[in-house]
Amino acid sequence: MTSRTCPCGLPRSYDDCCGRFHAGAAAAPTAELLMRSRYCAFVQGDAGYLLRTWHPRTRPERLDLDPRTRWTGLEILDSTDGSAFHATGTVTFRASYRGGSLHERSRFERVDGAWVYVDGDFLD
Secondary structure (H helix, E strand, C coil): CCCCCCCCCCCCEECCCCHHHHCCCCCCCCCHHHHHHHHHHHHHCHHHHHHHHHHHCCCCCCCCCCCCEEEEEEEEEEEEECCCCCCEEEEEEEEEEEEEEEEEEEEEEEEEEEEEEEEEEEEE
């Protein structure tokens, strides 16, 4: 187990936070935690996890991540629904990278009980 702090911004180690989702040991129980784990997958360059957690009807065939992008932080600005009691949810966030940021409202749905990313709207 590693003691480095998880890039998603929660005060936990990577292994105890998003690492367990990336490894397949658990599934994100909320849309917000899935969003955090997906951000962390961008930080880690884990295209496989991103594709596995993308809704089948909107998922691209492949995902080419730019290894030069340096993600520097995630700020969750708002979330609606997305709990264990919902079938859909949204998460509005700002993901910062060296040289700028991405501001998006992402939509999530459950597929076979698991949260997946559907799509999003850029807000800036």
